[in-house]
Amino acid sequence: xxxxxxxxxxxxxxxxxxxxxxxxxxxxxxxxxxxxxxxxxxxxxxxxxxxxxxxxxxxxxxxxxxxxxxxxxxxxxxxxxxxxxxxxxxxxxxxxx
DNA sequence: AATCGGGCGTACA
DNA sequence: CTGTACGCCCGAT
Numbered sequence: 192x193x194x195x196x197x198x199x200x201x202x203x204x205x206x207x208x209x210x211x212x213x214x215x216x217x218x219x220x221x222x223x224x225x226x227x228x229x230x231x232x233x234x235x236x237x238x239x240x241x242x243x244x245x246x247x248x249x250x251x252x253x254x255x256x257x258x259x260x261x262x263x264x265x266x267x268x269x270x271x272x273x274x275x276x277x278x279x280x281x282x283x284x285x286x287x288x
Numbered sequence: 289a290a291t292c293g294g295g296c297g298t299a300c301a
Numbered sequence: 302c303t304g305t306a307c308g309c310c311c312g313a314t
Contacts, residue, residue, distance in 0.1 A: 203297065204298095231297095233294090234297070235310050237297040243309050256309075258309085258310070259311070264310075
């Protein structure tokens with residue numbers, strides 16, 4: 192949280208992105224945990240939407256956000272889910288399925 | 289294992 | 302401004 196710049200967007204998105212950036216490398220966070228983190232444990236869908244609207248994949252490691260089941264879920268970035276899995280494995284995270 | 293509905297917010301008409 | 306449709310989902314049946 193020193194020089195990371197978050198692009199403009201809705202309050203929700205900024206809040207979600209802010210939390211995603213806080214995720215340490217080599218670790219993953221579930222959408223539910225993220226939703227609860229921002230104060231809306233039941234708004235997990237809205238959160239997922241905000242993550243999907245992430246314009247900066249290099250600044251915001253949205254690939255570190257996975258489902259509660261351990262699955263990767265989806266990925267709107269370049270390469271799709273395949274890239275997401277690759278990035279996670281690259282950080283040393285064993286991906287289920 | 290597969291299917292359905294639910295909760296929240298954004299985008300579009 | 303009001304209504305409808307959709308999403309990188311979740312939980313229950």
